[in-house]
Amino acid sequence: MSEKLSSFISEKNIVMDLDAHTQDEAIEQLSEILKKNGNISSTEGFYEDVLKRESMTTTGIGKNIAIPHGKSESVTDTTMMFAKNKTPLEWNSLDGSKVNIIFLMAVSPATQGNEHLKMLANLSGRLMDDDFVSAIKKAKTTEEILNLIKE
Amino acid sequence: MAKKIVAVTACIAGIAHTYMAAENLKKYAKKEGYDIKVETQGAMGLENRLSQDDIDGADVVIFAVDTTVQESDRFDGKQILKVGTSEVVKDGQAAIDKAMELVK
Numbered sequence: 001m002s003e004k005l006s007s008f009i010s011e012k013n014i015v016m017d018l019d020a021h022t023q024d025e026a027i028e029q030l031s032e033i034l035k036k037n038g039n040i041s042s043t044e045g046f047y048e049d050v051l052k053r054e055s056m057t058t059t060g061i062g063k064n065i066a067i068p069h070g071k072s073e074s075v076t077d078t079t080m081m082f083a084k085n086k087t088p089l090e091w092n093s094l095d096g097s098k099v100n101i102i103f104l105m106a107v108s109p110a111t112q113g114n115e116h117l118k119m120l121a122n123l124s125g126r127l128m129d130d131d132f133v134s135a136i137k138k139a140k141t142t143e144e145i146l147n148l149i150k151e
Numbered sequence: 152m153a154k155k156i157v158a159v160t161a162c163i164a165g166i167a168h169t170y171m172a173a174e175n176l177k178k179y180a181k182k183e184g185y186d187i188k189v190e191t192q193g194a195m196g197l198e199n200r201l202s203q204d205d206i207d208g209a210d211v212v213i214f215a216v217d218t219t220v221q222e223s224d225r226f227d228g229k230q231i232l233k234v235g236t237s238e239v240v241k242d243g244q245a246a247i248d249k250a251m252e253l254v255k
Contacts, residue, residue, distance in 0.1 A: 053164060057217070061240050067167050071194070094241040107166055107194070117166070117194055124167040125174035128243070 008079060008116050009149055012037050014142045018083040018102070023091050027051065027068055030081045030104045038077070039106055045074035046106065060093030063133055067124065069105035078116040080105045080123070082145055101136060103127075123149065156180055156187040156250060157201050158213035159220050160236060165194035168236035172215040175243035183247060192221050201225070211254045213246060215239040230254050 015033065020026035027050050028043075035043045049072035053059070060066045081104040088098030103123070111117050126132045132148070139145050158176050162168035173189040180187035188209075190201045203225060206212070212231040214220055215238075232250040239246045 056163060057235075057237055059167075061171065069164060069166050071164050071166065094237055105166055107164070111194075120166055121170040121191075121193060121195065124170040128171055128174040128178055128240070 008119050009082075009146065011142050011146070013079060013081050014145050015081065015083040016140075016142055016145070018085045020085055020089065021087070023054075023066075023089050023099070024051070026083065026085060026089060026102055027054075027104065030083055030102065034079070034081060034104075034106055037079075039079045040072070040074045041076050042074040046070055046072045049074065050104070058092045058094060060091035060097070060099055061127065062093055062095035062097060064088065064093075064097050064099055064137070065101045065103070065127060065133065066091045066093070066099040067103045067105060067127070069107065069120075071107045071109055073109060075106045075108040078106065078108050078111045078114055078120070080120060082149070154185045154211075154251065154254075155209045156185050156211055156213060156247070157205050157209040158187065158189045158215060159192060159201070160189060160239070161192035161216040161218050161220065162236045163217050165192070168217070168240060169193035172236040172239040175239050176213060176215065176246060179243035179247045182244075183251075185247070185251075192216075197221065211250045213250050215246065 031043045031047045034040045040046045050068050050070035059068045083102040085100045088100045091099040160169045160172040169191050173191050191198045212229045214233045230253045
């Protein structure tokens with residue numbers, strides 16, 4: 001399991017000091033990192049798919065957290081990015097709160113039943129756990145975040 | 152005996168809200184001392200599938216869905232609360248309370 005988790009998420013999936021000024025800018029900057037990491041084939045294509053999903057209902061789930069996600073042909077390897085933004089961003093959240101914790105999920109349409117999809121599902125469920133959320137918010141280093149996600 | 156709830160969660164992409172809604176329903180049902188089983192209909196297909204016995208034995212059904220429920224004929228004749236996944240993610244307690252209100 002730990003080997004699978006390491007291939008799913010490592011230091012390069014985590015940004016502790018994202019400096020975006022809007023929701024779109026945050027998604028764009030994180031998409032660029034996914035491209036650099038080799039998880040998506042097109043920054044533009046993925047970005048558009050995430051915004052399309054965003055336009056249906058907000059992914060600002062409350063408590064300063066957002067989980068933008070895109071199931072996109074541009075994704076070659078299902079994964080996620082974690083980011084803490086320096087300033088809180090307007091995200092049209094369910095509870096009206098501004099967002100500084102972002103989990104960007106990138107899903108390939110070809111990954112039905114895939115282990116990575118299970119991990120995203122599992123992580124999504126844990127976001128309902130107040131202890132997990134407060135630990136994520138308190139974490140100050142990449143390593144702390146990695147350990148929490150891998151727990 | 153504890154009241155029994157069965158629920159189905161499903162969102163458009165089947166990636167995140169399906170699973171958040173499932174966890175939040177479980178969290179608040181447990182808090183109130185109810186038994187709950189949740190079937191997720193997400194990108195990985197039907198998981199934790201509810202048996203006909205589960206459904207027949209339930210006091211109330213919750214559909215936390217943004218899309219159509221697969222094999223919904225299993226629930227014919229049951230009292231069903233239908234809500235969106237976002238509503239349940241935002242306020243799991245309210246969803247449980249509303250469902251129980253139906254079968255008071």
